[in-house]
Amino acid sequence: MASRQQRIVVAGAGIAGSLIASGLSGREDVEVICLERVGATDHMDAGTGLNIGPNAIKALKAVMPERADAIVSNSLAWQSWSIALTSGRSLMNLALSDVADNAGIRIRWAELYALLRKPLTNVIRYGAALSSCGRDGNGLFVTYHDKEAAADIRIDNIDLIIAGDGRYSRIREHFVSKEEPRFLGVCLYRLLFPAGADCPIDDYGQWFNGPNRLLAFRVPGDFVYCAGSFPIGDDGVVSDEMKTPEFLRGAYTPEGGMLCAEAAYLISALEQYTDRIHWARLQDGTTRYDAGAGVVLVGDSAHPMVPTLGQGATQAVEDACVVVDEVRRALMNGASLEDIPASVSARRTERAEFVVSFSRDATDTMLAGSDPVAGTLKKLEPAFTSRLERLYRDVPVPLS
Numbered sequence: 495m496a497s498r499q500q501r502i503v504v505a506g507a508g509i510a511g512s513l514i515a516s517g518l519s520g521r522e523d524v525e526v527i528c529l530e531r532v533g534a535t536d537h538m539d540a541g542t543g544l545n546i547g548p549n550a551i552k553a554l555k556a557v558m559p560e561r562a563d564a565i566v567s568n569s570l571a572w573q574s575w576s577i578a579l580t581s582g583r584s585l586m587n588l589a590l591s592d593v594a595d596n597a598g599i600r601i602r603w604a605e606l607y608a609l610l611r612k613p614l615t616n617v618i619r620y621g622a623a624l625s626s627c628g629r630d631g632n633g634l635f636v637t638y639h640d641k642e643a644a645a646d647i648r649i650d651n652i653d654l655i656i657a658g659d660g661r662y663s664r665i666r667e668h669f670v671s672k673e674e675p676r677f678l679g680v681c682l683y684r685l686l687f688p689a690g691a692d693c694p695i696d697d698y699g700q701w702f703n704g705p706n707r708l709l710a711f712r713v714p715g716d717f718v719y720c721a722g723s724f725p726i727g728d729d730g731v732v733s734d735e736m737k738t739p740e741f742l743r744g745a746y747t748p749e750g751g752m753l754c755a756e757a758a759y760l761i762s763a764l765e766q767y768t769d770r771i772h773w774a775r776l777q778d779g780t781t782r783y784d785a786g787a788g789v790v791l792v793g794d795s796a797h798p799m800v801p802t803l804g805q806g807a808t809q810a811v812e813d814a815c816v817v818v819d820e821v822r823r824a825l826m827n828g829a830s831l832e833d834i835p836a837s838v839s840a841r842r843t844e845r846a847e848f849v850v851s852f853s854r855d856a857t858d859t860m861l862a863g864s865d866p867v868a869g870t871l872k873k874l875e876p877a878f879t880s881r882l883e884r885l886y887r888d889v890p891v892p893l894s
């Protein structure tokens with residue numbers, strides 16, 4: 495039985511960390527400290543958008559309904575998923591209501607971060623980069639560098655460390671090991687730009703020319719988010735030549751040169767805003783929640799995955815719901831928090847591994863040599879749609 499106020503340190507005020515801090519702060523029985531390496535306004539111009547799956551919204555409504563309402567009312571609904579060729583031939587038009595209990599959302603990163611952090615003014619320490627962590631005679635500790643004070647600060651007597659510090663988690667590296675990414679040989683880049691007049695883009699759509707794919711949807715504020723991809727060589731290098739308007743136009747233009755209105759519009763935007771594109775490569779890794787007594791990994795630190803199904807942030811939300819639920823339950827029962835990592839792992843590992851592997855499988859049409867027509871037709875078959883239903887409907891339910 496815990497008789498004193500317990501102390502939780504959340505590293506990273508990203509998707510998972512902010513939601514967990516919201517769900518647990520303001521209680522008498524626990525102190526919550528959230529460390530965020532960037533300054534209070536540094537992510538406000540984060541330049542892209544994202545779609546969050548129906549499963550995240552369903553889970554959040556069950557555990558933190560006020561957070562779900564805030565996010566849903568500040569975003570656009572994600573209700574359909576269409577796939578076509580850049581020439582205009584339609585391959586798939588899926589209504590999410592056929593495979594999910596509710597819609598997903600479309601939003602800008604900057605808006606999402608602002609919404610998630612808004613209720614946490616007294617909980618988040620900004621400009622606080624976790625620099626080390628460990629376990630000694632007094633239990634768990636972390637140290638962080640306070641940018642404003644230009645000082646290193648140590649927090650001792652921690653009952654639970656929650657690693658929401660993303661894909662290159664220092665906490666995972668210290669308590670488990672450094673996670674080496676697995677690259678899939680695909681360049682993925684992102685761009686957010688003003689929709690302008692006569693924009694033909696609305697809900698979530700994809701357009702293929704061979705394995706080269708454009709993905710786009712509208713987000714609030716009259717912006718379009720575009721995530722393009724193309725296979726890269728075995729060296730994994732995205733060369734300077736690939737980052738040119740000429741290369742990008744060539745990648746998406748089919749034989750004969752005829753482009754549908756959506757592809758033509760997106761390619762023009764890529765040409766106009768090439769210097770604003772964020773470049774990355776598809777990668778994933780292994781799943782791990784339990785990093786030892788009192789240390790739990792969440793979000794990208796627990797399960798790096800490819801963003802093909804828009805499930806990275808979505809799973810970070812599901813993780814947050816389970817962590818909040820487990821901690822509330824432990825506090826209600828007067829239990830110590832050191833077993834939280836094991837209980838979260840028991841509830842989450844199978845689900846996260848399913849999502850990581852499903853996301854990887856769904857990437858098939860983006861790999862070198864793939865045929866988007868055959869690959870997309872397969873996505874209409876029950877083998878794929880039943881997995882999609884499991885993904886969108888089988889969300890964690892609160893036990894507390």
Ligand SMILES: Cc1cc2nc3c(=O)[nH]c(=O)nc-3n(C[C@H](O)[C@H](O)[C@H](O)COP(=O)(O)OP(=O)(O)OC[C@H]3O[C@@H](n4cnc5c(N)ncnc54)[C@H](O)[C@@H]3O)c2cc1C
Pocket residue numbers: 505506507508509510511529530531532543544545546547622623624625658659660661664682683684721774792793794795801803804805806807808809810
């Ligand atoms: C190209 C691309 C497109 C994507 N599109 C989607 C999409 O459409 N839908 C979707 O669901 N997911 C998408 N994702 C995945 C999504 O971005 C991540 O899965 C999600 O952000 C993970 O959330 P998180 O809370 O684990 O980490 P993050 O949101 O990355 O937050 C980590 C936080 O920790 C902070 N931090 C890091 N280190 C430290 C430290 N040492 N000390 C203190 N703070 C620290 C960071 O500043 C950050 O605020 C995409 C990813 C990529 C690369």
